[in-house]
Amino acid sequence: MSATYGSAARPLLWPAALGRVVAGAGLLTAVALLPWLSGTDPALTVLRARSADQDPTPEQLDAVREQLDLDQGPFAHLLHWIGGLPRGDAGVSWVSGEQVLPQIGTALSVSVTLMLGALVVTLVVAALVCARTVVLGSRRRLRQDRTGTGAAVLAALPKFLLASLLATVCGVWWGWFPSSGWEGPQWMVLPSLALGIPSGAMIGGLLDQALPAAFHEPWARTAYAAGLPPSYLARNALRRALPGVLPQFLPTVVALVGGAVAVEKIFNIPGLGRLALEAAIAQDLPVLQTATLALVLLGVAAGVLVRALRNALIGRPLRDGSLPTLHRPRLAPPRSLRWVAGGCALALLALVVAGLLRDPLEVDTAARLLPPSAAHPLGTDSLGRDLLARLGHGALRTAGVALAVTAVSAVTGLLLGMVPRASAGLTEVMTTLPAVLAGLLIAGVTGPSVWGAACAVCVVGWTPYAAQTGALVEQERAGGHIAAAVTMGAGRLHLLRRHLLPAVGPALLRNALLRLPTTVLVLASLGFLGLGEQPPTPEWGRLLSENQPYVELAPWTVLGPAGALVLLSVLAVSGSGLGQRR
Template sequence: MSTAKLAVPMVSRAGALAAMIALVGLLPWLSGRDPAWSVLRAQSAEGEVSPEALAAVRERLGLDAGPLGLLGQWLAGLVSGDAGTSWVSGKPVLPGLLGGLGVSLTLMGGAIAVALVVAAMLAARVLADASHGEVRHRSGASAAMFTAVPEFVLGSGLMVVFAVWLRWAPPYGWAGPENLVLPAVAMGVPAGGLLGRLLHDGLQSAAAEPWTRTWLVLGGGRATIAMGVLRRALPALLPQLALVVVGLLGGAVAVEELFAIPGVGRLALGAALSQDLPTLQAALLALLVLGVLAGTAVGLAQVLLLGPALRGASVPAAAEVRTEPGRWGRALPVMLGGALLIVTVAGLLRDPTAVDTSLRLAAPSWAHPFGADALGRDVLARLGHGAVRTVLVAAAITAVSFAVGLVLGLLPGISGPVEVINAVPPVVAGLLTAALLGPGVLGAAVAVAAVAWAPLAAHTAALVREELATTYIRASRTSGAGSGWIMRKHVLPAVIPPVARHALLRLPGVALHLSSLGFLGLGAQPPTPEWGLLLSESMPYVERAPWAVLSPTLALALLGGFAIAVSATRAPRTGRESVA
């Protein structure tokens, strides 16, 4: 591969960053509201908005220049070190942004350290087997379960157990190193589980290749073989590391809000909810730049790891090693799904809106198995009705994402937009839609759908390429068949079923993304029963009534575990489906 081809990812990331900068810079106009009116309302919600006051704000902020003119002014200000002035506080945005960025980078550094430790522990047995020349087809189920619980759910559980019950760590704030532990573990464990699963599979596949036995016969030492297997597996896994960092950026928003950490994620969330668009613009730009820099750094690391001989070559992935789930692995989805179904049905038989002030924060009892919330409403009822609402919205999003991904995946040159969308966490998309549409179910659904189509489009594009390369397609073309006929009769029937199964497997994950946006206040609004919102409403009372936090936490953990268990025990894939 030439130097020009190596530069393609760099150009793609630069183009993606330019497009996102333009989107962020035009937020005041894309929101559909008069920026001058938004400034006055942000600074004084009770004040009278007169034409004279609006004219004064437009003149002071240069809003009469129009959207493109103000975008140019905003970009020029960024170059000169001016990120604008907050519409709420009236203070410069940049000092607060830099302070929050330092906090977020410290938190991400701790989370990455935790993730690497978890990944190394999960992959250690496979690497030890490889150093002895053995290949044991381990399923990697333990690694998969580490990824089952989202960051904000795991953080809620850690806070209840270690901060409230055991009092080993402070629950809130950013006063010292002790405040880093729980948030870093909450972010690092799911990321480490994902890295561990990928590393586990990559090491297992690399250890099964013939060269490892050759090295053993020639007297290679255990350490030498282990390092060879590790180096063989890492280049193909490094691109996934960039996605892990992107996931950490999204998880940081929820974790910073949960633990009241003054990072850039919490700054962006507060700005989105208060419609402080200059602050939101700067915070989103910082998150996007961090994501692009992470992808660039990982790409450079991959080039360095390959060495001079393979730097320009296409390195084949290690052969996939198939593992069949054991009895417990096959039973786990049924157990978790059954538990979710029982909670849902039991909750649907109760009234989620009935208020009894005498039951405020009541502990679990026979009459109220999950207790009551701060208003005296039955938590089990709200969990049951919230499950139905969340699943219905997630199903609609999944259907739309499947249709969009299938259509766009058939188009040539889709890899660039897919790479851009994959670099945007759902939480960041939620912040953008909150600025454009306001917080609510519609905004949350649009945010999740805006990123959910990309993996399905990538899957579709890969399947189409593979199908078009088959012998019978070439024979059909030789016999005079047209492209449209081949697409209808051969390609689409082969592509649609695996992509549909892929979409269904993503449905629980879509539900979790919706819940995370609800937890942050970007999704469903009170008094709607929604799992993320339930957890958010209970957090202020975590020390008085930890059971009110644990109930939605356990429900979300069951959903995450069910998603992982189903994906781990699905039917053996065909060659066409392995690209997903």
């Protein structure tokens, strides 16, 4: 039997290992080039980070260049840094002059602790999202597809906005938990909730969509007919559906460590993501390289652990080619889904049309932070600009760029995921690259622009889709129906068109739509750092970023764009359900 579609052969480990080494080396090399790609004098950036001196003298700059040996070029610095790692020496910070490894160790311990707390919240939220499907499926009462709107709403919540609300309400107003700092277990409660609720909703929504197929497999029907208890069906259905969702924990885990910059800033947490971003902005190369290496090693370890868990859950069927397919024709969507999609579409259309009739750039300093009224239905921002106008004028650009980035990322992930053994190592390493760091690298070459930011998100945005596609393709190839099709003379194109794509496509689409609001917010974060869309151009994510400091004083400044993101997410998820009938 073909080694490609037969599953009795042992999986090849060297392509993934080679991919990890090559991708890791390429990423570290790109990071080493950052000061030279940025277009600014590295000595000037480092000196300003040290003393905030805006007009240093040429003598001061020459002294910094000589001290840091900047004339040697990036590769000499990279080789010197790598040579010190076996001795436990990662160099000293260019800004503070302190040893790098103690800084990285402290920040990594904080981030890993926060990650564990956020993972607990993620698992709890994911369990709550799919609990109803598990209960109904174990009792054979599933009759139609779920709308998934609840998961879409929670997944669309901006983490930094949720963090601000939790810090204000639960920390400052009610005093339940500390709202700033990192001194004990109680300090991790609010940031764990801010990180875990959207992540748990996303993973729970994906699992919720995979469970009905597991409950309709022959073993489930036989178990129900034999009178086995519902707990048996629920336990085995979860074991059957989880392997296809587990790869989504890989980008989630790494994002909780390296991508939680905004949450770390809001709660004043000295984590690894915040340290890496500050080092990248200050061009503190030893700190940035060591932080990147820590993230790469974490991503590889998480990838190996996820693969081991998948193999443990599936067991022998994956190796022996006796795994049944989870693909089945989708049932006709419930009637309520039409009402949900229609209501969201009408609400978004009304907001956009009403906003387009107003001037988004008119500044009225006498009308700063006004609450919603007849003159300003969504209120005004800190410059007195009408928020409804900015929301309406930013709709096309926000949705258009986010959809384009999501489509490119999903297609790239699909293509790479079709060859999981070759792309597994690359996926694990690229998952560890924060979008902000990718934005800094690309902006150094192309300059800050909205399309530069879009390219930066695409560089890292394909990894969740590749991980999901690789897992689903591996399971589908281990099915007996694939072996039967090959025996009957089916070619690769037939297998791809009739078996693999129908099994992967719906799940990939669902994942992409759930991640659409996240794409909007990542693009906004790049623009907020000066790497993407520049002010005063209106854009939904930028509206959230600009008005986030005023959440406590004027909460209406963020309610409009946050609500628009939720409506867009629910509309996208509901629309995907309407477009898939038996």
